[in-house]
Amino acid sequence: MPGLIFLASTPSMPHDATPQRRAVVLLSGGLDSTVTAAVAKQEGCELFLLTIAYRQRHAVEIEQAKQVAAAFGVRNHLIVDVDLRALGGSALTGALAVPKDRHEQERAQGIPVTYVPARNLIFLSLAAAHAEVVGASAIYFGANVLDYSGYPDCRPEFIRAFEQAVAVGTKSGVEGARLEVRAPLLTLSKAEIIQLGMKLQAPLRLTHSCYDPIGSVACGRCDSCVIRRQGFAQAGVEDPVAYAVR
Amino acid sequence: MPGLIFLASTPSMPHDATPQRRAVVLLSGGLDSTVTAAVAKQEGCELFLLTIAYRQRHAVEIEQAKQVAAAFGVRNHLIVDVDLRALGGSALTGALAVPKDRHEQERAQGIPVTYVPARNLIFLSLAAAHAEVVGASAIYFGANVLDYSGYPDCRPEFIRAFEQAVAVGTKSGVEGARLEVRAPLLTLSKAEIIQLGMKLQAPLRLTHSCYDPIGSVACGRCDSCVIRRQGFAQAGVEDPVAYAVR
Numbered sequence: 020m021p022g023l024i025f026l027a028s029t030p031s032m033p034h035d036a037t038p039q040r041r042a043v044v045l046l047s048g049g050l051d052s053t054v055t056a057a058v059a060k061q062e063g064c065e066l067f068l069l070t071i072a073y074r075q076r077h078a079v080e081i082e083q084a085k086q087v088a089a090a091f092g093v094r095n096h097l098i099v100d101v102d103l104r105a106l107g108g109s110a111l112t113g114a115l116a117v118p119k120d121r122h123e124q125e126r127a128q129g130i131p132v133t134y135v136p137a138r139n140l141i142f143l144s145l146a147a148a149h150a151e152v153v154g155a156s157a158i159y160f161g162a163n164v165l166d167y168s169g170y171p172d173c174r175p176e177f178i179r180a181f182e183q184a185v186a187v188g189t190k191s192g193v194e195g196a197r198l199e200v201r202a203p204l205l206t207l208s209k210a211e212i213i214q215l216g217m218k219l220q221a222p223l224r225l226t227h228s229c230y231d232p233i234g235s236v237a238c239g240r241c242d243s244c245v246i247r248r249q250g251f252a253q254a255g256v257e258d259p260v261a262y263a264v265r
Numbered sequence: 266m267p268g269l270i271f272l273a274s275t276p277s278m279p280h281d282a283t284p285q286r287r288a289v290v291l292l293s294g295g296l297d298s299t300v301t302a303a304v305a306k307q308e309g310c311e312l313f314l315l316t317i318a319y320r321q322r323h324a325v326e327i328e329q330a331k332q333v334a335a336a337f338g339v340r341n342h343l344i345v346d347v348d349l350r351a352l353g354g355s356a357l358t359g360a361l362a363v364p365k366d367r368h369e370q371e372r373a374q375g376i377p378v379t380y381v382p383a384r385n386l387i388f389l390s391l392a393a394a395h396a397e398v399v400g401a402s403a404i405y406f407g408a409n410v411l412d413y414s415g416y417p418d419c420r421p422e423f424i425r426a427f428e429q430a431v432a433v434g435t436k437s438g439v440e441g442a443r444l445e446v447r448a449p450l451l452t453l454s455k456a457e458i459i460q461l462g463m464k465l466q467a468p469l470r471l472t473h474s475c476y477d478p479i480g481s482v483a484c485g486r487c488d489s490c491v492i493r494r495q496g497f498a499q500a501g502v503e504d505p506v507a508y509a510v511r
Contacts, residue, residue: 100348106394137394137435144390148352148383177434184430188423189383 039065041155042201043146046070046096048084050226050247051161051204054212056091057221058203059159067153068096071142073135074104079235083227090222095153099145103135119231119240139172143181143200150198151191162202163212178202209250217256224259239264285311287401288447289392292316292342294330296472296493297407297450300458302337303467304449305405313399314342317388319381320350325481329473336468341399345391349381365477365486385418389427389446396444397437408448409458424448455496463502470505485510 042064044056059066068091070084081098088096139162146158162173171177178200185200186192204212216223228247229237237244239262251258288310290302305312314337316330327344334342385408392404408419417423424446431446432438450458462469474493475483483490485508497504 097351099351100346102346103394105343105345106391106398135394136397137390137431140393140430140434141387141390144383144387145352147386148349148381151382152352171436171439172434174433177430180426180430180433184386184423184426185383187420187426188386188418190417193417 039063040157041065041067041150041153042157042159043067043069043150043153043155045142045146045158045160046084046087047161048080048082048087048226049161049228049243050209050216050223051163051212052084053087053223053226054216054219054221055159055161055202055204056087056093057216057219059157059201060091061219064157064159066091066093066095067149067155068093069146069149070096070098071145072098072100073138074102079232080227082235083225086225087222090225097149099149101141101145103138103141106136119238121242121245137172139170139177140181147185147189147198151189154191155198156196157199157201159201159203161204163204163209164206165208173202173205175202175205208253209246210253213250213254213256217254226260228260233263237262285309286403287311287313287396287399288403288405289313289315289396289399289401291388291392291404291406292330292333293407294326294328294333294472295407295474295489296455296462296469297409297458298330299333299469299472300462300465300467301405301407301448301450302333302339303462303465305403305447306337307465310403310405312337312339312341313395313401314339315392315395316342316344317391318344318346319384320348325478326473328481329471332471333468336471343395345395347387347391349384349387352382365484367488367491383418385416385423386427393431393435393444397435400437401444402442403445403447405447405449407450409450409455410452411454419448419451421448421451454499455492456499459496459500459502463500472506474506479509482507482509484508 040063042059044059044066046052046056046068047070056066056068068088070081072078072081085096143158143160146160150158162178164173182198182200185198192198207215213223227237228243230241230243231238237260239248244262248258286309288305290305290312292298292302292314293316302312302314314334316327318324318327331342389404389406396404408424410419428444428446431444438444453461459469473483474489476487476489477484483506485494490508494504
């Protein structure tokens, strides 16, 4: 599995500048997390990208994350292995089938089988650990309430509760450092996210969104593909990604 | 690395009994977590043991955890790989030396280098995911405030904040199921933990506590060994474990 790319001893800080705020960005290699990284960069942060290899069905996104990191010119990219497949309970890591060709009404009905139990809780916990080690004061992640209203760990209440757990449960928190969890895409539509990404020149051509790719080609039919394609259509932008089904 | 031992389809429920409360127990293979498992069993729970293989220096404890699970007669024992070594920042996973022969005053000074950033946050997050999959309503873990006052993620404030994050950030939490985090050893001294373990016939002979074992033999000099040995002495019980230094 991927090795250690993070170089703790070589922070990229120019000699004549004030220290940048350090931010850990959870980068899946998908559209939302890539635009989130672009926002963190735009907001003046020094980026520490963190990709979780959780034995997901769509592990191709890890390769995309590496390419996205390179496109941003970021050297601090850590890939951490966590075997969520062993925990089970999700179509994204287990034997359940990924639903295809669902309409908006179907997608809106409850929490989907692609929900990975406590995934964002686990990912944010790993990001908090990494933030503590590198001295970052923010975590950026691409949670979004509109397209995935069924995922409870994308809600603002959860983000605030998580910040509180970090404040009282980590060394840096107890010592008074505040770790802010930022979800800049939280209330944007997919079309708005794409437009923001275009404006910030995020490398959208390198992103991967499909839950169930055929080799490295997006299926075009899972919820994630359907939402992405509709988003590009609504944004009036051509999706640079190829699909198995047009 | 260790495989999947958990058998989701074979719950151990007698036909003539009311369903037992299911509990996920974080089992490291150490003394505290083994006594914690004994408490959960005593409190009538059906045990789902969860061991995190986090590339710790003292990986021998994972083998001990398997033996402890067998001694309890528990079939549901899941071992999950998480590469915390990649995150760095701790003597337990990295290149920092484990301190030896420290006196109580030295141990009491601040958060020790054996603190693993956000470890309990990460472990509890994985336990919450497992609890959600198997339908457990409690997580038991062996946090203790007395011997490790320097570990912020062993404090009651943290445990309550974590419960809140789970309540608002998981599918089962949002659907109204409460996941209780129980730390039955929280305010016990090591001697009291050992006495409790003896009373509950916990397999203390199989437990491993050393942070820096020589092969499979406990060093006898790290904080964990020193605290354990003092605890057995104070409890008036002979420690069944062998040490490299007596």
